Amino acid sequence: MSTTGTSNPQKVTVRDLSEMKARGEKIVVLTAYDFLFARLVDEGGADIVLVGDSLGQVVLGYDSTLPVTIEDMIHHARAVRRGVKRAMLVVDMPFMTFQISAEETLRNAGRILKETGCEAVKIEGGDEQTADCVRALVRAGIPVMGHIGLTPQSVHAFGGYRVQGRESADVSRIKAEAGRLEEAGCFSIVLELMPSQLAGDISRALRIPTIGIGAGASVDGQVLVLYDMLGLNDGFKPKFLRRFASLADQTRDGVQTFVASVRDGSYPAAEHSFD
Numbered sequence: 001m002s003t004t005g006t007s008n009p010q011k012v013t014v015r016d017l018s019e020m021k022a023r024g025e026k027i028v029v030l031t032a033y034d035f036l037f038a039r040l041v042d043e044g045g046a047d048i049v050l051v052g053d054s055l056g057q058v059v060l061g062y063d064s065t066l067p068v069t070i071e072d073m074i075h076h077a078r079a080v081r082r083g084v085k086r087a088m089l090v091v092d093m094p095f096m097t098f099q100i101s102a103e104e105t106l107r108n109a110g111r112i113l114k115e116t117g118c119e120a121v122k123i124e125g126g127d128e129q130t131a132d133c134v135r136a137l138v139r140a141g142i143p144v145m146g147h148i149g150l151t152p153q154s155v156h157a158f159g160g161y162r163v164q165g166r167e168s169a170d171v172s173r174i175k176a177e178a179g180r181l182e183e184a185g186c187f188s189i190v191l192e193l194m195p196s197q198l199a200g201d202i203s204r205a206l207r208i209p210t211i212g213i214g215a216g217a218s219v220d221g222q223v224l225v226l227y228d229m230l231g232l233n234d235g236f237k238p239k240f241l242r243r244f245a246s247l248a249d250q251t252r253d254g255v256q257t258f259v260a261s262v263r264d265g266s267y268p269a270a271e272h273s274f275d
Contacts, residue, residue, distance in 0.1 A: 027221025038083030062159035125153035126177025138185035146181035150193035162170035214240035
């Protein structure tokens with residue numbers, strides 16, 4: 001599915017992702033929250049661009065994802081849509097937009113698709129009620145990505161951001177959730193913050209692709225928050241994160257150089273001025 005650099009890139013679809021799993025080709029997912037970063041991530045070759053409710057922390061400055069509204073998600077997803085040409089665009093359903101009922105979930109997901117132009121939504125959790133919501137969306141023709149393990153919208157119930165699936169009861173529950181979401185019709189499932197052995201067992205048991213974050217290498221793909229991956233969010237240092245750039249340092253250096261150049265009169269110079 002690599003089409004980086006082509007003038008008319010082939011759009012990534014649910015079928016493409018399934019075929020990538022069958023071939024053993026890793027799926028790459030990154031978040032984006034605005035037009036320019038979305039364009040760069042898409043041009044860089046990501047298969048899925050996720051407008052995550054992580055925007056609550058890295059864009060809006062909240063302590064968690066819980067305050068994020070559906071209006072926040074739609075606003076940012078519409079900007080991202082303008083920058084994404086090839087990748088599949090997936091939008092998180094924020095807290096309390098899918099927990100009430102299947103009907104409410106369908107109404108909110110339909111609004112997200114209609115107002116943003118995304119191809120799919122992502123829902124956290126894997127209990128029976130969540131599976132019912134997935135079924136309702138799939139029946140309406142809305143593709144759904146699941147999300148189990150550490151689900152940030154349930155951070156208070158988990159007692160913080162902790163690895164899930166270390167106890168036998170949790171292992172059984174998480175495996176059951178994965179099977180339930182596949183049966184309900186999810187096209188893919190995010191596995192977050194769980195032992196690599198458990199994530200590998202789930203990935204081998206499912207027909208649909210798994211996307212890991214803090215779940216080891218035995219999954220079908222990986223997702224990271226863009227600002228974490230680029231080193232912009234340099235105060236965030238979880239064990240699972242590898243930084244592929246150090247843009248926070250470069251940004252601070254650039255700003256300091258700009259400030260100094262303005263104050264010492266070296267900018268703007270003659271070449272930056274109009275006759």
